[in-house]
Amino acid sequence: MRRTICFNNKPVIIGASSIAGPKESEGSIGKFIETTLNDDMYGEDTFEKAESKMLFTAIKKAVDNAHKKEDEIDAIIAGDLLNQIIASTFAARNFPSAYLGIYNACATFAESLTIGAMLIDGKYMNNVVCSASSHFSSAERQYRYPLELGCTRPPQAQWTVTGAGSTVIGAKGSGPKITSATIGKVVDYGVVDANNMGAAMAPAAADTLITHFRESNCAPCDYDLIVTGDLGTLGSRILKDLSWEKGYDIEKQHVDCGELIYNLCESEYQGGSGAGCSAVVFNSYLMERLRENKLKKIAFMATGALLSSVSSQQGDSIPGIAHLVVVES
Amino acid sequence: MRRTICFNNKPVIIGASSIAGPKESEGSIGKFIETTLNDDMYGEDTFEKAESKMLFTAIKKAVDNAHKKEDEIDAIIAGDLLNQIIASTFAARNFPSAYLGIYNACATFAESLTIGAMLIDGKYMNNVVCSASSHFSSAERQYRYPLELGCTRPPQAQWTVTGAGSTVIGAKGSGPKITSATIGKVVDYGVVDANNMGAAMAPAAADTLITHFRESNCAPCDYDLIVTGDLGTLGSRILKDLSWEKGYDIEKQHVDCGELIYNLCESEYQGGSGAGCSAVVFNSYLMERLRENKLKKIAFMATGALLSSVSSQQGDSIPGIAHLVVVES
Numbered sequence: 057m058r059r060t061i062c063f064n065n066k067p068v069i070i071g072a073s074s075i076a077g078p079k080e081s082e083g084s085i086g087k088f089i090e091t092t093l094n095d096d097m098y099g100e101d102t103f104e105k106a107e108s109k110m111l112f113t114a115i116k117k118a119v120d121n122a123h124k125k126e127d128e129i130d131a132i133i134a135g136d137l138l139n140q141i142i143a144s145t146f147a148a149r150n151f152p153s154a155y156l157g158i159y160n161a162c163a164t165f166a167e168s169l170t171i172g173a174m175l176i177d178g179k180y181m182n183n184v185v186c187s188a189s190s191h192f193s194s195a196e197r198q199y200r201y202p203l204e205l206g207c208t209r210p211p212q213a214q215w216t217v218t219g220a221g222s223t224v225i226g227a228k229g230s231g232p233k234i235t236s237a238t239i240g241k242v243v244d245y246g247v248v249d250a251n252n253m254g255a256a257m258a259p260a261a262a263d264t265l266i267t268h269f270r271e272s273n274c275a276p277c278d279y280d281l282i283v284t285g286d287l288g289t290l291g292s293r294i295l296k297d298l299s300w301e302k303g304y305d306i307e308k309q310h311v312d313c314g315e316l317i318y319n320l321c322e323s324e325y326q327g328g329s330g331a332g333c334s335a336v337v338f339n340s341y342l343m344e345r346l347r348e349n350k351l352k353k354i355a356f357m358a359t360g361a362l363l364s365s366v367s368s369q370q371g372d373s374i375p376g377i378a379h380l381v382v383v384e385s
Numbered sequence: 386m387r388r389t390i391c392f393n394n395k396p397v398i399i400g401a402s403s404i405a406g407p408k409e410s411e412g413s414i415g416k417f418i419e420t421t422l423n424d425d426m427y428g429e430d431t432f433e434k435a436e437s438k439m440l441f442t443a444i445k446k447a448v449d450n451a452h453k454k455e456d457e458i459d460a461i462i463a464g465d466l467l468n469q470i471i472a473s474t475f476a477a478r479n480f481p482s483a484y485l486g487i488y489n490a491c492a493t494f495a496e497s498l499t500i501g502a503m504l505i506d507g508k509y510m511n512n513v514v515c516s517a518s519s520h521f522s523s524a525e526r527q528y529r530y531p532l533e534l535g536c537t538r539p540p541q542a543q544w545t546v547t548g549a550g551s552t553v554i555g556a557k558g559s560g561p562k563i564t565s566a567t568i569g570k571v572v573d574y575g576v577v578d579a580n581n582m583g584a585a586m587a588p589a590a591a592d593t594l595i596t597h598f599r600e601s602n603c604a605p606c607d608y609d610l611i612v613t614g615d616l617g618t619l620g621s622r623i624l625k626d627l628s629w630e631k632g633y634d635i636e637k638q639h640v641d642c643g644e645l646i647y648n649l650c651e652s653e654y655q656g657g658s659g660a661g662c663s664a665v666v667f668n669s670y671l672m673e674r675l676r677e678n679k680l681k682k683i684a685f686m687a688t689g690a691l692l693s694s695v696s697s698q699q700g701d702s703i704p705g706i707a708h709l710v711v712v713e714s
Binding site: 102138152170242363 | 386387388390431433434456457458459460464466467468469470471474475477478480481482483484485486487488489490496499500503504506507509510511527568569570571573691692693694695696699701704706
């Protein structure tokens with residue numbers, strides 16, 4: 057069994073775009089985000105429609121940025137946190153491309169990059185778009201409580217990012233390259249606190265990262281950055297501890313998109329989360345640094361907590377998953 | 386833009402397994418189903434857990450039937466109809482393999498075969514499992530009404546199949562081969578009746594089928610069967626009409642898994658539906674006929690209605706999608 061795959065034809069990231077809500081746009085990476093919104097309703101009458109419109113905009117602008125026409129995009133691979141991933145489906149409805157819907161919670165964006173890179177590397181397609189989104193208000197009312205209740209958030213909670221990111225991967229062109237990927241497996245350490253996603257996801261992140269190091273004969277020092285999706289402050293500490301126990305010290309290289317995206321202040325506690333979190337950070341800050349050659353090689357690992365409100369209510373624990381993609385400038 | 390991909394290395398179906406509830410087991414293809422249940426709770430205390438256990442059993446038996454050990458399976462690609470695809474996630478938790486969660490409603494199983502065939506054809510992996518499931522009672526209470534309400538079903542309604550199917554695809558071995566696939570796009574003709582899935586999905590099925598014929602220079606007569614997922618009686622008629630309008634008469638070759646799976650009686654009206662419908666029929670009846678060489682070449686096209694209860698309540702129409710996979714004995 058082997059979970060790491062190499063892309064010998066080195067698929068190229070030829071375009072990217074990010075869009076985010078007001079809170080994210082004021083955060084520490086806000087200036088790198090292409091489209092910033094003043095209103096998280098984005099002119100729509102529901103949060104779900106606003107999320108879908110964000111994803112649509114991110115796809116459209118990424119395709120423009122790649123200097124491609126819509127009918128040159130062979131497939132869209134996308135997912136989000138909404139039941140039946142309706143944000144992605146209704147965004148994809150507006151494009152003529154093939155559509156593969158995927159779901160691995162907040163690890164969705166890395167999953168889409170993995171499948172997208174395979175479609176290009178295997179010469180099955182010429183240009184594909186990989187996307188993911190989330191919206192604080194649509195996620196909150198679906199997973200937790202109606203916003204109108206005004207529930208207090210516990211200190212281990214994270215804040216779902218309102219945003220979307222899209223990446224265009226092509227067979228030809230210039231840009232950062234996707235060179236390998238390690239697909240995650242479902243890991244469950246028995247965490248049952250649906251407010252403590254970081255702790256639920258960290259063991260899966262450690263499993264994927266260590267599997268990646270072993271299968272590709274690499275060490276943390278081979279990377280300029282090891283970027284996790286949305287472990288938050290607590291989850292990041294657990295990942296570092298678990299990796300250290302296995303002999304890998306990632307302290308110097310590790311950053312977390314959830315920790316990066318906001319100006320740390322009290323209301324978000326552990327930082328950002330959501331499928332849009334890593335998608336926004338990847339398609340704004342990270343892409344810019346890769347293009348400028350300030351980052352030469354990164355391991356980008358989005359992490360997901362695979363619960364539903366039904367599984368939690370039925371007493372099940374929260375399995376985690378993490379998919380890792382290596383991107384080189 | 387091109388949506389059809391060819392698998393030159395011809396990935397082989399080396400194992401398959403199906404499992405279904407009491408109603409399906411008594412249906413017209415019941416004798417081909419490997420594991421038949423007397424009780425749709427399958428020893429669990431909730432319908433959702435029963436669905437996940439069915440999927441687990443289908444994966445486990447498919448791996449056994451392929452004469453593989455669990456640790457020889459590189460990846461599981463699976464999805465289902467439950468919010469956050471928990472049936473798949475909690476089934477995958479019990480295996481050491483990598484996991485890719487996917488969602489395209491009832492087209493999920495064909496999507497998993499497409500991605501799985503790519504993973505093998507591209508030499509990224511050696512053995513993968515492709516799976517999907519659905520459960521009448523978990524779907525009904527999630528998408529429509531609590532079962533306890535005893536709502537009357539309208540005549541255009543279908544019956545969600547309680548069942549799961551798994552296919553093991555390998556690089557080596559003997560068995561039917563997956564030779565090409567046409568990935569569907571999202572098609573929306575504006576149907577808003579959530580009880581009339583057949584009408585919502587038929588235009589997507591016609592789009593994929595005609596795209597497949599054109600891109601691979603084929604005609605209906607090149608196939609022994611053109612199998613749709615779960616269009617039901619009404620949806621099948623619409624597909625045949627739409628294809629005929631474009632110059633393709635599929636009357637002789639077409640069968641629908643939804644029409645096949647039950648003994649047609651009044652209570653199911655249009656026939657079966659659900660991600661498990663095509664997965665069960667493919668991994669029982671169709672696999673047996675392919676192995677016996679009674680079917681030489683089939684186009685297997687699962688169809689999905691990409692709605693959620695939220696999108697319906699917000700007045701959105703129901704987009705459809707269909708993915709097509711060509712299997713040759």
